[in-house]
Amino acid sequence: MADIAIRQDPQLMATNPPLVRADSYHDLTEQISTIIEGDVFKTPLKYWITLSVTGSIVLLLGAMLTYLVSTGIGVWGNNRPIGWAWDITNFVFWIGIGHAGTLISAILFLFRQKWRTSINRSAEAMTLFAVACAGIFPLFHTGRPWRAYWLFPVPNTDLNMWQNFRSPLIWDVFAVSTYGTVSALFWFTGLVPDLATIRDRATTKVKQWVFGFLSLGWRGSARHWSHYEVAYLILAGISTPLVLSVHSIVSFDFATSVIPGWHTTIFPPYFVAGAIFSGFACVMTLLLIARWALNLQNLITIKHLENMNKIILVTGSIVGYAYCTEFFIAWYSGGVYERFTFVNRAFGPYAWAAWTMYSCNVFIPQLYWFKKMRTSIPVMFVISITTNIGMWFERFVIIVTSLHRDFLPSSWGYFKPTWVDICTFTGTIGLFLTLFLLFARFLPMIAMSEVKGVLAKEKQLFAKETVGHH
């Protein structure tokens, strides 16, 4: 085919490298579909070993939550004055991770960033799994998760009153549950055309039934696509303010209180930037592993990774700027408690946590100013992990250091996690990885229909350029 030759023209490749490399639409279908179509029993052993390790960690999570429910939340290290500790840290951490998925699927869609198509499916899946992990913590922190319906305005005879709609905690319930639901709808809508592809390729009756059911009878009619594209645009349009609202509302949990270190107006944008920062790092970690394990180098190219690293650099710098602003305002406000909190944060008993956070979030990502660093796989793998360590510590620092020494020295304290805290958090990491592994094996990990659209545009572009050059 002519366009294969065009694609390999080195001069053209150098000036305008293609975003994705595939010779034809069919090759692309093959490449993505064969990952999930193979015989389950012939899946490589390393997959099952990894899955059994992460699966065991899920069992650990189950055991920890059972222990917690049967004993009481005293098994966690939360104390007075640190009533919120690892549970809320982990909650904010996981919710933040999810934000990159929505940013990639919605905001980059509105900005017509074609490179998002290779990574949006897995990023959206990651959002869902992260929100699932996040939900566990506030749910079990209530101590009585079987009363979870008390969080929603559901008329019932044992509470006999309504939620306090003036409280940011109930706003949070609405924000997080809306976010989870909308993310799931967005993800499923994107999946339907690809599920139809798998249905049409299915070789066994079971697969035909399963994928036939899931794809809802999609046949790719022009009328389907017309409604579909509008629906996708609307979902992207509403998810964009939604994702910004979710972490803003999460930050209201802190910002509307009177605790020094929490009571600041900078929190909403600062939380959103941090969430996108950590989320992109998490997408990066997962994609680098998937790209290597499933040989997706032609679809997830260095260009994609470099673009993500640029976003990590920008959001990391915004976070750094927010840290500076917090310190400046603490000094400029003249409030003694405010000043004390920030000096204590950097030089008090939790200084080790604060400096881990500054190093991982602000100093290390500065390496991305250099193209060599942005395009080096080992460097970006390490930075993606240090970023998430840093962002976990950011939430820990905000929550625990602000609470542990407030207005009254007689009520100062120190928080140490118990083994249950540690195992529960580890357990959610196991849950997240297990869900992601299952997703990567059983559902199309790359949005075929969207990447084909990009491929079609590139074919057209390259055809035009060659005509112009010769």
Add this chain to the structure above:
Amino acid sequence: MPKMNIEQITDKLGFGPDKVYAVMGEFSDPHDLVHAGRKIREMGYTKIDALSPFPVHGIDAAIGVPYSKLGWIVISIALCGGATALLLQWWCGTQNYPLVIGGKPLFDFSFSIPITFELTVLFSAFASVIGMFTLNGLPRLYHPSANYRMAHRATDDRFILLVEADDPIFNPQITTEHMKSVGAGTVEVVVG
């Protein structure tokens, strides 16, 4: 309900091997599909459809697909979502169970912004997804276009053009010839 056999049921639904659904043909390039679609429409056909693995640019104008009305459905449901949220907070806070907490007003637009916003978004998301599938007539168990030999390639790498049998100027033989004349491959009269 009277007993019916499968033939009677399909007959009632308008399906069956004795019913012509459409003349279908396929292309391997999206641009050829758009050009062919435009030509077929210029011949006077009105019941034209195309099946493709991804949204093809220009196909709507070429074969006369009207712009989706989904937006109007979504905006009306979205407003209902916002109204529901305001009503919920106002009624719970001031009518059903007034409770003074921290000296704050029982109801105010300022503190009801977050929940109003979230419910508006939630309602719009459901409206756009459910609305989209409903407008598309999905989910459905059976569609006669699946009887076309190349139908399974429409979700892979083929671009299919079809003229439905209920088109006023449809004629199996002539339409087949027309379809071949615009460059379609594997042209078939599809029944079902």
